[in-house]
Amino acid sequence: MTAKLWPQQQAERIIQAFPDAETYLLQTGFGPSGHPHMGTVGEVVRTHFVAMALAELGKKSVIQVFSDDMDGLRKVPVNIDTPWLTEHLGKPVSAIPDPYGCCASFSAHMNKELCEMLDATGIPYRFVSAAEEYKKGTYNEVLRLALARIEQILNIILPTLREENREGWFPIMPVCAQCGRVNTTRVLSYDAETATVEYSCTEELKGAVGCGHRGVQPVGDGHSKFGWKADWGARWAVFGVHYEMYGKDLIESAKLSKQIVRVLGGRPPVDMFYEMFLDETGRKISKSVGKGLTVENFTRWGTRESLHYLMFKNPRQQKKLSTDTVIQYMDEVLKMTPADPEYRYIYFAGDRPALPIVYSDLINIVSAVDVTDIPVLREFITDVYGPETEKHWDYVQELLEKAINYYTDFILPQRSFPVLTAQENELVDKFLAMIAREKDAEAIQNQTYTIAKEAGVAPRDFFRLLYQVMLGKPSGPRVGTFVAQMGAERIAEIIRRHRASAQ
Ligand SMILES: [Zn+2]
Numbered sequence: 001m002t003a004k005l006w007p008q009q010q011a012e013r014i015i016q017a018f019p020d021a022e023t024y025l026l027q028t029g030f031g032p033s034g035h036p037h038m039g040t041v042g043e044v045v046r047t048h049f050v051a052m053a054l055a056e057l058g059k060k061s062v063i064q065v066f067s068d069d070m071d072g073l074r075k076v077p078v079n080i081d082t083p084w085l086t087e088h089l090g091k092p093v094s095a096i097p098d099p100y101g102c103c104a105s106f107s108a109h110m111n112k113e114l115c116e117m118l119d120a121t122g123i124p125y126r127f128v129s130a131a132e133e134y135k136k137g138t139y140n141e142v143l144r145l146a147l148a149r150i151e152q153i154l155n156i157i158l159p160t161l162r163e164e165n166r167e168g169w170f171p172i173m174p175v176c177a178q179c180g181r182v183n184t185t186r187v188l189s190y191d192a193e194t195a196t197v198e199y200s201c202t203e204e205l206k207g208a209v210g211c212g213h214r215g216v217q218p219v220g221d222g223h224s225k226f227g228w229k230a231d232w233g234a235r236w237a238v239f240g241v242h243y244e245m246y247g248k249d250l251i252e253s254a255k256l257s258k259q260i261v262r263v264l265g266g267r268p269p270v271d272m273f274y275e276m277f278l279d280e281t282g283r284k285i286s287k288s289v290g291k292g293l294t295v296e297n298f299t300r301w302g303t304r305e306s307l308h309y310l311m312f313k314n315p316r317q318q319k320k321l322s323t324d325t326v327i328q329y330m331d332e333v334l335k336m337t338p339a340d341p342e343y344r345y346i347y348f349a350g351d352r353p354a355l356p357i358v359y360s361d362l363i364n365i366v367s368a369v370d371v372t373d374i375p376v377l378r379e380f381i382t383d384v385y386g387p388e389t390e391k392h393w394d395y396v397q398e399l400l401e402k403a404i405n406y407y408t409d410f411i412l413p414q415r416s417f418p419v420l421t422a423q424e425n426e427l428v429d430k431f432l433a434m435i436a437r438e439k440d441a442e443a444i445q446n447q448t449y450t451i452a453k454e455a456g457v458a459p460r461d462f463f464r465l466l467y468q469v470m471l472g473k474p475s476g477p478r479v480g481t482f483v484a485q486m487g488a489e490r491i492a493e494i495i496r497r498h499r500a501s502a503q
């Protein structure tokens with residue numbers, strides 16, 4: 001028996017915990033106080049894998065993408081260069097103007113960016129805005145319940161707070177009726193019967209200063225929100241969430257939220273944590289800095305399947321994202337066949353033909369042939385990979401366009417064709433004469449060594465020279481394989497052209 005894949009294990013846990021649910025609610029979270037990033041999209045893609053596993057077991061599910069757009073803005077993201085945002089600190093992000101000027105609010109812009117990224121994946125989901133749900137009254141009943149059971153909530157949360165933060169802490173944060181801030185209010189008293197609170201807008205939080213207003217208002221209909229530490233559990237109770245995964249940094253919050261949801265009359269969902277993505281320098285990819293490989297970049301150089309695979313492969317393993325990551329995942333994903341158990345999760349549209357194409361080879365071909373002209377490359381690739389590629393040209397062209405993007409972005413700006421010395425020219429000529437005779441990849445590889453040895457040149461240096469005249473860089477694919485694949489005549493033509501352009 002083969003081991004179960006992780007989404008299948010998750011699906012079984014969900015069914016076991018909630019055997020009677022008709023449709024499973026799988027939730028993912030998004031904090032729209034900055035741009036969505038790889039982790040945000042990854043969580044939805046991974047949740048979709050679980051939805052697929054549930055479907056295989058005959059179970060229906062819905063992915064709810066929940067945006068925390070009622071949260072106050074705590075700091076201006078460093079990658080958003082809009083100084084006037086500081087005057088809005090502490091207000092719900094859905095009540096702050098769009099710094100880009102195109103949407104109804106700050107969070108509407110971030111939500112739109114996320115939805116565009118998700119729509120490109122083709123994954124079905126339901127988008128839910130916290131601000132809208134609070135305003136519609138969806139939270140009213142649970143807010144009222146929280147007031148009625150305030151002692152229980154305080155007993156859970158207060159011990160987790162630092163001593164100096166316990167005084168005055170309250171699980172519900174009123175939105176100030178005068179200045180609209182939510183991070184600067186303090187609850188003075190409450191009435192569970194009428195579901196109202198008395199508050200003052202007198203707190204200060206990281207640059208957000210209260211306006212001094214004092215008043216009494218209902219907690220429902222968007223006049224307040226659950227504060228951090230109570231919000232997540234409240235959401236589980238309000239929507240009846242069956243499953244949610246989250247980044248490793250939220251493990252403690254999840255533990256707490258499981259207690260809160262019970263107090264608020266709900267049940268904790270089945271959960272799973274995943275490891276964080278790191279940028280090239282090993283730092284956590286943070287949404288306020290927005291560094292590292294972005295989803296746009298990833299899909300500029302790789303197919304959607306390579307992105308799926310990045311998300312599928314052991315979510316508990318920490319992954320460093322760099323531009324090489326794309327090539328690595330592209331090569332792995334193109335090697336997969338329908339016989340691989342994870343294939344159907346990665347290729348979920350199921351419309352990709354199996355072709356013998358290796359992505360890194362494709363990049364080498366584009367580099368060697370040195371054109372970005374699709375019709376020219378088409379002839380070339382059909383020749384190298386056989387007539388199957390012609391039958392599935394649309395897909396091959398998609399792969400080719402990604403390879404061209406990669407070539408244009410990274411290889412082209414860095415390559416160089418230096419003028420060769422007399423001895424180097426002689427060696428290259430010997431190589432060309434040899435490949436005109438030899439057709440076999442192994443033979444070409446061995447003969448290349450022989451040429452170097454006979455001339456008293458270190459093979460490593462000779463290979464470097466060949467890469468330089470073929471690709472304009474000091475390293476590349478296995479020479480024998482590459483030459484056999486490309487054909488001696490083309491290699492001769494490429495080298496002739498590069499020698500002519502040397503400077
Ligand atoms: Zn906008």
Ligand SMILES: [Zn+2]
Pocket residue numbers: 176177178179180181201210211212213
């Ligand atoms: Zn105020």
